[in-house]
Amino acid sequence: MIAFLLAQTIAITGGTVYPVSGPKIENATVLIRDGKIAAVGSNVAVPAGATRIDAAGKWVTPGLIDGAGQMGLREISAVQNTNESTLRGNEVAASFNVLEGINPASTLIAVNRIEGVTSTLAVPNGSLIWGQAVFIDLDGPTIEAMRVKSPAAMVADLSEGSKDAGGGSRAGVAQRLRRVLDDAREYASRRADYRRRQIQDLSASAADLEALQPVLRGELPLLVVANRRSDIQTALRIAKEFKLKLILAGAAEGWMIPGEIAAAGVPVLVEPMDNIPSFDALGIRYENAPLLAKGGVKVALMETATENTRDLRQQAGNAVASGMTWDQALRAVTLTPAEIFGVADRYGSLDAGKVANVVVWTGDPFDFATGVEHVFIRGRDIPLRSRQTELLERYRTLPPKY
Amino acid sequence: MRHLSGSVALMVLVAACASAGARTTTASTPQSGAAAAAAAGQDTAAGIGPQYPSTYQRHPNPPVLIRNATIMTAAGREIQGGSILFKDGRIVSVGTSVEAPSDAVVVDATGKWVTPGVIDTHSHIGVYAAPGTFAESDGNEATRPVTAEVWAEHSFWPQDPQIPLAIAGGVTTIQALPGSANLIGGRSAVLKLVPARSVQEMKFPGAHYGLKMACGENPKRVYGQRGGPSTRMGNMAGYREAFIGAQAYRRKWDKWNKDHQGDPPERNLRNESLAEVLRGNIYVQNHCYRADEMMEMLDLAHEFGFKIRSFHHAVEAYKIADVLAREGTASSIWSDWWGFKEEAMDGIYENGALLQQAGARVVIHSDDASGIQRLNQEAAKAMYHGRRAGIPITRDQAVRWFTANPAWVLGLDSLVGTLEPGKMADVVIWSADPLSVYARAIQVYNDGWLVYDRNDPAHQPKTDFSLGQP
Numbered sequence: 001m002i003a004f005l006l007a008q009t010i011a012i013t014g015g016t017v018y019p020v021s022g023p024k025i026e027n028a029t030v031l032i033r034d035g036k037i038a039a040v041g042s043n044v045a046v047p048a049g050a051t052r053i054d055a056a057g058k059w060v061t062p063g064l065i066d067g068a069g070q071m072g073l074r075e076i077s078a079v080q081n082t083n084e085s086t087l088r089g090n091e092v093a094a095s096f097n098v099l100e101g102i103n104p105a106s107t108l109i110a111v112n113r114i115e116g117v118t119s120t121l122a123v124p125n126g127s128l129i130w131g132q133a134v135f136i137d138l139d140g141p142t143i144e145a146m147r148v149k150s151p152a153a154m155v156a157d158l159s160e161g162s163k164d165a166g167g168g169s170r171a172g173v174a175q176r177l178r179r180v181l182d183d184a185r186e187y188a189s190r191r192a193d194y195r196r197r198q199i200q201d202l203s204a205s206a207a208d209l210e211a212l213q214p215v216l217r218g219e220l221p222l223l224v225v226a227n228r229r230s231d232i233q234t235a236l237r238i239a240k241e242f243k244l245k246l247i248l249a250g251a252a253e254g255w256m257i258p259g260e261i262a263a264a265g266v267p268v269l270v271e272p273m274d275n276i277p278s279f280d281a282l283g284i285r286y287e288n289a290p291l292l293a294k295g296g297v298k299v300a301l302m303e304t305a306t307e308n309t310r311d312l313r314q315q316a317g318n319a320v321a322s323g324m325t326w327d328q329a330l331r332a333v334t335l336t337p338a339e340i341f342g343v344a345d346r347y348g349s350l351d352a353g354k355v356a357n358v359v360v361w362t363g364d365p366f367d368f369a370t371g372v373e374h375v376f377i378r379g380r381d382i383p384l385r386s387r388q389t390e391l392l393e394r395y396r397t398l399p400p401k402y
Numbered sequence: 403m404r405h406l407s408g409s410v411a412l413m414v415l416v417a418a419c420a421s422a423g424a425r426t427t428t429a430s431t432p433q434s435g436a437a438a439a440a441a442a443g444q445d446t447a448a449g450i451g452p453q454y455p456s457t458y459q460r461h462p463n464p465p466v467l468i469r470n471a472t473i474m475t476a477a478g479r480e481i482q483g484g485s486i487l488f489k490d491g492r493i494v495s496v497g498t499s500v501e502a503p504s505d506a507v508v509v510d511a512t513g514k515w516v517t518p519g520v521i522d523t524h525s526h527i528g529v530y531a532a533p534g535t536f537a538e539s540d541g542n543e544a545t546r547p548v549t550a551e552v553w554a555e556h557s558f559w560p561q562d563p564q565i566p567l568a569i570a571g572g573v574t575t576i577q578a579l580p581g582s583a584n585l586i587g588g589r590s591a592v593l594k595l596v597p598a599r600s601v602q603e604m605k606f607p608g609a610h611y612g613l614k615m616a617c618g619e620n621p622k623r624v625y626g627q628r629g630g631p632s633t634r635m636g637n638m639a640g641y642r643e644a645f646i647g648a649q650a651y652r653r654k655w656d657k658w659n660k661d662h663q664g665d666p667p668e669r670n671l672r673n674e675s676l677a678e679v680l681r682g683n684i685y686v687q688n689h690c691y692r693a694d695e696m697m698e699m700l701d702l703a704h705e706f707g708f709k710i711r712s713f714h715h716a717v718e719a720y721k722i723a724d725v726l727a728r729e730g731t732a733s734s735i736w737s738d739w740w741g742f743k744e745e746a747m748d749g750i751y752e753n754g755a756l757l758q759q760a761g762a763r764v765v766i767h768s769d770d771a772s773g774i775q776r777l778n779q780e781a782a783k784a785m786y787h788g789r790r791a792g793i794p795i796t797r798d799q800a801v802r803w804f805t806a807n808p809a810w811v812l813g814l815d816s817l818v819g820t821l822e823p824g825k826m827a828d829v830v831i832w833s834a835d836p837l838s839v840y841a842r843a844i845q846v847y848n849d850g851w852l853v854y855d856r857n858d859p860a861h862q863p864k865t866d867f868s869l870g871q872p
Contacts, residue, residue, distance in 0.1 A: 078619075078743035108741065229872070253872060276771050277563050278533045283872030307741035314779065317839030366839055368782040371790045388740075388750045392791060395756065398724045 009033045010379065011046040012360060015055030020062055020335045021349035030060055032356040035379035040350045053381075055360050058373060061330065062350055063118025063357030064365070065337040066312045067269045068249070068302035071109065071120045071138065072102035072146070077307070085125040091165040092180055094215075095207040096131030098124045099150045102143050108307055110386035113138040115310035116365060118357040118377050119148065119347060121337075123155060123223075128165035128176060130155040132211070133223065135341050137357065139377035152341045153223040153247060154215045158231045160280040174234050179203045181242050184212035221245040221342070223269075227252035227281035236264050247340055249302075252281035255288045258295020267298035267340045272319035289332070290323030300337040301329065317366035329366065454555065456605035458594060461851035465489035467502035468831060471511035476518050476805040477820040478798055486516060488827035491850040496821050509845070515836050517801055518821050519574025519828030519848060520777050521808035523687070523734045524714050524767035527774065528578050528593075528601075529554050531562035532867075538562070542581035543588060547625050548644045550613065551671035552588035554578045558601040561865040564771040569595050569854045570862075571775030572836075572843035574828040575606060577812055582616035582689040583624040585631070585640045589675055590614060590687060592812050596848050597863045610813045612711070613679050615641065617690035617699060618745050638698060645706045648676030685711035685813060687734075691745035693721035700729055712811045714767060715739075717749035723760035732763035732811050736773070737784040754781075754803060755788020755795050765811055766803045777804040782837035800837060 010032040017028040019040055029044040030037065046052065075082035084101030087093040102122055118138055124131035132151035140146040156162075158173060166173030183202040187209040193199045194206065202209060214220035224235040227250045239246035248254065249269040254261055261268060270289040277284055293299045301319055303312040316329040324332070338348025346355045356379040363370040375382040394400050466488055473484035473496060485500035486493065494500075502508055531538035540557035543549040558578055568576070573595050580587035590612035593604040617637065626632035631640050651673035658666050678684040686703070690696050690713045703710050712732035713719060717740060719726060719733040726733060733753075740749025754764045766781045768774035785800035802819075809819025818826045827850040834841040845861075846854035855861035 076741060076744055076747065111741075256872065273772060273776070275567060275775075276532055276534070277868075277871075279535065282533065282868075305742075308738060311738070314783070314839060318776075318779075321840045321842055368779065368786045368837065368839055371786075391748055391750050392752050392756075395721050396791075398721075398760070400721065 008379065009038070009047055009050040010053060010376070010381065011044075011050045012053045012055045012060055012358065012374070013046065015058045015060040015360065017060045017350060018330060019350040020331055021351050028060075030350055030358055032358065032376060032379045035356055037350060037352055037354045037356050037358070039352050053360065053374060055373075059361040059363060059365065059370075060350070061359055061361065061365055062334040062348055063359050063375065063377065064116050064312050064333045065348065066117055066120040066302055066309045066333070067300050067337040067340065068123060068271070068304045069120055069306040069309050070125070071112070071122050071136065071306055071309060072104065072106045073098055073122055074306050075103065075106055075108065085123070087124070087126060087131060091127045092129045092204040092208050093124070093126050093131040094129050094154060094180075094204065094209070095211040096124060096126075097134065097151055098122055098131060099134045099143055099147065102134075102136065102146065104140055104142060104146055107387045108309075109138045111307070111388055112309040113375055113377065113382060114372060114384045114386055114389075115313065116359045116361065116372050116375060117309050117312055118359070118375065120309060121152060121341065126155075126157070128157060128162045128173065129180065129208070130157065135343055137355075137377050139380060139382060148347070149341065149343050151220060152343070153221045154212070155223045155225070157225040158235050159225050159227050159250065160278075161225065170231065170234070174238065176203070177238060178241070180209075181212065181216065181238075184209040184216055188213055188216070215244060216242060218243055218245045221247045221340070223247040223249055225249045227284070229253040229256050229283070232257065233260065236260060236266065239266070240264070250281075251292070252284040252288060254297070255285065255291035256283060258292050258297050261292070262296035267300065267336070268292055269300050269302050269337075269340070271302050271304055272315045272322065286318070286322040289319045293324055293328050293332075298336060298340070299328070299332050300340055301332045313366050314368075320366060326366075454553070454602065456607045457600070457602040458605055458607050459603070460491045460849050461596070463491075463850045463852070465494075465503050465506040466509060466827075466847065466850065466852075467500065467506045468509045468511050468516055468829070471514050471516040471831065472835075473516045473821060474797065474801045474836070475821040476798065476801045477822050480797060484516070486821060486829065488829065488847070488850050491827050493821060493823050493825045493827050493829075495823055509831070511831055514844065515832040515834065515841070516821070517572070517778075517830050517832065517836055518805040518819055518825075519830055519846065520572040520804050521575045521812070521814075521819060522568075522573055522768050522774050522777060522804075523577050523712060523765050523808045523811045524769045525568070525576040525578050525771075525774055526581065526769065527564040527568060527576065527771050528558035528560070528562045528591075529580065530771075531559045532564045532771065542583040544581075544583040544624055547584050547621055547631060547640050548586045548672065549580075549584050549588050550586045550644065550673075550675040552580060553591065553611075554580050554589060554614075555591035555601045555605065558591055558593070560598045560601055560604060561867050563865045563868045565595060565597075566854075566863055566865060566868075567771070568774045569846055569848075570843060570856070572778065572830040572832070572846055573774055574830075574846065574848045575809075575812070575814070575818060576774070577612055577687070579612070579687065580614045582614070582620045585616060585621050585637055586644055586676075587614035587616060589684070592814070594848060596851065596853055606812075606814065608814075608817065611675075611678070611684045612687040612812070613675060613684050615686055615688045615699075617688065617695045618692065619743060620689070634695070638702070641702055642705070644672075644676060645680070645702075648673045648680055649706070652677035652680050679708050680706060682708065685709075685811075687712055687714055687811075689714045691715050691717050693718035696722060697725065700725070700731070711813075712765065715746070715769065717746050717753065719762070720750065720753045720756040721748075723757045723762050726757065727760045727762040730763075732765055732807065733757050734765040734767035734808070734811060736769070737766060737780040737787075751784065751787035752791045752793065754784035755791065755793040758788070758795055758799055759793050763807050763810065764799075764803050765807045767808070778832075778836040778841065779839060780804075782839070785837065797837060
């Protein structure tokens, strides 16, 4: 059975294809074989025996990618028993990888993938260093089947949210983060001394300091939550000092300093519909994503409400309404997040050889009038069913069909 | 980034807030030109006379003619190439051939859309103001489970920087509600969303107060370790006890109002609000998620002889759409919020469409300072998902979900909510079809006053708080 599925060939024909890596192609075919994209173009031969999906009049895009949220880690936010994203009692939780907390049976997965989101980051939560985020596909019976990349990023917080970890001061937060990074370096160069206890006390456990090594080597990105302009600048400063590969998340006041962010080559994750001022970001505004993009910053969009990850579409549409180009916005929910999380060799565009995460839409994916016709994840034609569609069918006519 | 940075708890708390507000009209309330038409004129509780009256005054403006727009009236018509003329705060005419008086400001709206001003039945802006510190946390008097005596207007901060954001989303009227910590959270404030120095200047003349009530998880969570209620049955007993007390209070006052024998009865603010609910002058606005609990609350209303004007949040309203249609109780809902708490697990996109199909009244509400800016988008989501499920929702119905229907929930449907001659000139010009994600409000008129113009900084009022800030 499995072998049969893997061998399946699917041809999505006649649609307007948005590969993202290149311009749109009218009346094109996307050929899927063994869970991968085999070919994309207007002159693709459809092999005999292929399952044909007629996409005439439809739009075909890569599956959307949300670089935020706690998919699989959070069933009901208000019910603590169903939350797996926070390692309590550890402000430097660098060795905490959320992967094994993910529940592949979470009802949130089906609810959101049938609206076109096929991959997400699953992000820990915490205070200063939250832990390791992983990149997952929204399909699969096991964690192993869902995993794309683990870890995909180390997550830290330089916003007002982590002040307690810095003794109540942003300066304290920055200094504590530096001390942890310094200690991680020292630990790496003196492991033997550490084991013989011939070293002064370090500011984190050996496991956490060990987990920071790929970050110090610049292999694993450090995703930093920062919103106030000065916090963004602190993140840029620390990343420069330690030669880190930085990703900014939130970056609400980033629009004030696109030049600095672009010059540092740092990509940014932005939530476009977020514009409510707080002391963490009094300058927050709708135009953040478009202004960053215009300033040359690599921008990916996100929806942080896990249960409504599907509203990533609406986030992107609103980014366009605020001045982003449509092409920029599509890239910001597909190829750009794939690049940011180091999976662009397999994800984010419709190109031969990539994983077949593909969505067939009735029209513009960002518009409310548009529906989803097919969602493919790793080449599997996902049934468009969820707990919510079952509720609809039960209560469509009253009294309900129990 | 609020969610990523761990303020999920905050979001849940806000989501959990639903309030009910009541409006009281008094004959001596100053009336704007348009509002005078309403002149509902019920007296406040028990002959006590006007209390904390509105000081709202219509801003003087020249007449305005908007031409060549697609006008969605929320009264059944979508007019292509339409014009709308308003003067002295009132809509004069709507149609395809409207003459402008010589002193009118003429706005060419070719390629643009026009709708009535957006109305939100469920907002906490002003009472949970930005920047969101404890200093502005004035929405829940969470000191005891029944606080019918508190009034949201006494918490409302007119300099909340969230107000201009909502105006820029096309919102012209809100019901600001107490939160949902309490079984009975207090009176709502029904407000014109205009720049003002005091809440009194924003109070909608002629409006009835609402009374915020809350079912389910929130009251029992807040009071479970503080003397109760700690269960849903405790919640129910709490409402009943409160209204039993109010019945006695009402009898005493009704008798005294009739015969004026001896000293008036002693006033009790809590019972004053509840007695006004029993008299039908204050509308019950009931935060309630689950279908079974809404059925319990309808029983409660029957027991005491009042109406529940609207359930709020009501994520399971579709399960009892037939009952809600029969009862005449509206449902103020989100398009797609679900799952953030257990009583919200069964939310579905088609809630609004199924209610509409059953003949029940649908309102898209926000309960959220961000969502209030995009109620048109939320209505669009609910409409299109309904259509995809085979439920033929019309565009006019979807526009009513954020205009005419919320006006009814606030008892203001004779004054606002549609674009018809005689209605208050609460009008929004949109850059595109308001049921598209790409539309933005480009001009917002409140009672004829241009309170927002996307293309003119002179008409983008800032609150005091925002001056000198980044």
